[in-house]
Amino acid sequence: MSTPQPPMPQAAPAWQTDPGSAYPTYTSPIPVVRTRLGHALSSEWTKIRSVRSTMWTLGVFVLLVVGIGLLVAALVAANSGTSELNGQNPLSFGVFGLLLGSICLMTLGVLTTASEYGTGMIRTTMVACPSRGRVLAAKAVVFFAVAFTVTLVSVGLVAFADVALLDGARTPSGGEWLKGTLGISLYLALLGLLSLALGSIIRHSAGAITIMIGVVLAPLVIALFMFSDSLDSVRKALFEYSIPNQLSVFYSNSLTSSGPSGWDPLWIMAGVTAAAFAGAYLLLERRDV
Known part of the structure; x- marks a missing residue:
């Protein structure tokens, strides 16, 4: 007859009763790690590179910026003489593709935040990282790095x-090179x-994209139809501070003789973006997910 084997030792149960307590407590076998900004950045990087909208919007952006930029330069070179081009900044012909390509970046910025509200993914994101400000900051850092890199490479080419x-x-x-590549990319x-901040505020992709397109195109279009002399100052301000004119300033080719110049458009956009992020953060902290 075989000798009976002693019973194998069993793992301690997850539910244990603490001394002096009448109720059991649960000890998770999964190690608990306090989340930091690095974890949020890694999560947002995984999101932005794994969704199809990123590849489509950035692909169309590169196609518009590079394709239209090269096409305009080729047409100008074929139909203009040396005397007609003398004194012109050759970098300025890239602004046509950038104006259309900016719509792609605005769309991606809105989708980075607003799309999670449409799919409900924002609930999972906030459970994984309860610090809402950290989530917004991580989205901003990852998006800015991707948008700036793709724009700089396209504009430089x-x-x-x-x-x-x-x-x-x-x-x-050298200054024109710096403004026409680094400045315009920033x-x-x-x-x-x-656009990302507006997507967090509106929480609706189509609505936020429509508003951003209006911000880019509406001031210039409205100014074109202001014929009254009494509205001359308003028309002039709309021309000067419209997005298309501010893009042209980076190539020293402003639509008006006054208004922003040099690096002014960059500081204006930085101030407006900072204000929008402050509003997005306050609303994010006060609203339900």
């Missing part, structure tokens, strides 16, 4: 191509951040 194609144009100075990334 168009800038070098424009200089190579337009032999009759003057050579841009401006568009901030414009996308403004």
Whole structure:
């Protein structure tokens, strides 16, 4: 006859009674780790690179900026003589693609926040990271890094191509190179951040995108139809501070002789974006998810 084996030791139960307590307490076998900003950044990076909307919007952005920028430069080079291009900044021909491409960045910025409210994913996000300000900050940092990098690469490619194609144009100075590449990339990334903040405030993708398109195009369109002399000052202000004109300022090609100049559009956009984020944060803390 075989000798009976002693019973195997069993793991301690998860439910245990603390000494002096009549109720059992539960000890989770999963280690509890306090979440930090790095965890939120990793989560938002996983989200933004895994959804299809990111690839589509950024792909269309690159296609518009690079495609239209090269097409305009090629047409100008083929139909303009050396004398007509003399004195012009060759980098300025890239603004046509950037104006259309900005709509793609605004769309992605809105979707980064508003789409989670549409799908209900925001509940899971807030359970995983109860600090709402940290979630908003992580979304802003990840989006800004992606938008700025893609814009800088696209704008830089168009800038070098424009200089190579337009032999009759003057050579841009160092300051013009800096404004036409780094400056414009920071401006568009901030414009996308403004859209992200508006998406958090509105919590509706279509509504926020519509508002942002109106912010970009409406001032210029309204100014074009102001024929009364009494509205001259209003018309002038709308021209000067419209997004298309501010984009042109980075290439020293403003639509008006007054208004923002140099790096002014960047500081204006930074101030407006900061105010929008302050409002988004306050509403995020006070609202239910």
